[in-house]
Amino acid sequence: MNIELLKIINKEIQEGKSGVLCTIIRAVGSTPRNIGASMWVRTDGSTIGTVGGGPSEKEVIDKANEMIKKGEIEPKIYDAVLREKESDGKSICGGEISILLEPLGNEPKIVIFGAGHVGKALARVASVTGFKTIVWDDREDLANQQNISWTEIIVCSLDEALKKINFDKNTYVVVLTHQHSLDEDVVRLLEGKSFAYLGVIGSLRKTLKMKENLLKRGVSKSYVDNIYQPIGIPIGAETPEEIAISILAEIITVYRKANISVLRNTYSVKEKS
Incomplete structure (x- = not known):
C-alpha cells in the first residue's frame, strides 16, 4: 500500500x-x-x-x-x-x-455542547462504547484535556465551533450547556445542518418553552418537532453518570434503528418509532 x-x-x-x-x-x-x-x-x-x-x-x-x-x-x-x-x-x-x-472518517460521533458534569460523563461512556466524541464549551476551565482527556475538545465561541465541527448523517448532537438561553441558541443555529439525532436536556416545562421560543424566532416546526426533548430514555436517572447512560441509550436506539417508542414514556415531547 x-x-x-x-x-x-x-x-x-x-x-x-x-x-x-x-x-x-x-x-x-x-x-x-x-x-x-x-x-x-x-x-x-x-x-x-x-x-x-x-x-x-x-x-x-x-x-x-x-x-x-x-x-x-x-x-x-x-x-x-x-x-x-x-x-x-x-x-x-x-x-x-x-x-x-x-x-x-465517517464513524458515528457524538457532539456534546456543554462540558459540565453530564457532558463529561457522556463523553466518557460514549467513548467506551466506540463513538467518537467531541465536546464544546466556551469555558476554558472546563473544556480542557486535563478535565476531559478522552475526547476531542473545542473551546471557542459558539459561531466558531459550528464552523469547525463537521456535521453529517452519522453525527449525534447533544445540547446541555450551562444556560438555557445558550441551549436555545445552539439548537437554533444547528437548523439546516446534517445529523442523525438532536437531543436537548431540560425539564418538560423548559423544553416546551424552548419549542415555543424557537418557533417565534422563525425556526421551522418540522425541525423543532424532530428534537428529542426531554432527552434520554426515562430510567429515573439522577446522577450525571445515570443521566449520561440514559442519553447514550437513546442515541444507541436511534443508531441501531430500534423501536424507541417502547422505551419512552408518554410525557416525551418527541417520540419516534
Whole structure:
C-alpha cells in the first residue's frame, strides 16, 4: 500500500474529512494493478491513487460514492471481472480482482455542547462504547484535556465551533450547556445542518418553552418537532453518570434503528418509532 497515500488520508481524517479507501485484496490472472494497490475516494467525488483504471475503476468509484451518499460505515467487498479488447473489438477476460471498500472518517460521533458534569460523563461512556466524541464549551476551565482527556475538545465561541465541527448523517448532537438561553441558541443555529439525532436536556416545562421560543424566532416546526426533548430514555436517572447512560441509550436506539417508542414514556415531547 502507498505510504504517501495513507499519510494524505490520515491528514484529511484529522481535518474532519471522510471518504472511502478502495484496496485490491485479490488479483487473479492478468490485472493492471497488484494486491495492495489503493485509491481514496473523497466525499466530493475526487480521487487519489488508482486500482487499475478503466470501466472497473469507474464502477468502484460509483460504489464508493453510493456508500458515501448513504452514510454507510461498514466495509464492503466488490468483485470484478476485467475485460480486454482484441484488435477485432471483441472482449476477452483479462483477470479477476476483489476490492475492499472501507469508509473512513465517517464513524458515528457524538457532539456534546456543554462540558459540565453530564457532558463529561457522556463523553466518557460514549467513548467506551466506540463513538467518537467531541465536546464544546466556551469555558476554558472546563473544556480542557486535563478535565476531559478522552475526547476531542473545542473551546471557542459558539459561531466558531459550528464552523469547525463537521456535521453529517452519522453525527449525534447533544445540547446541555450551562444556560438555557445558550441551549436555545445552539439548537437554533444547528437548523439546516446534517445529523442523525438532536437531543436537548431540560425539564418538560423548559423544553416546551424552548419549542415555543424557537418557533417565534422563525425556526421551522418540522425541525423543532424532530428534537428529542426531554432527552434520554426515562430510567429515573439522577446522577450525571445515570443521566449520561440514559442519553447514550437513546442515541444507541436511534443508531441501531430500534423501536424507541417502547422505551419512552408518554410525557416525551418527541417520540419516534
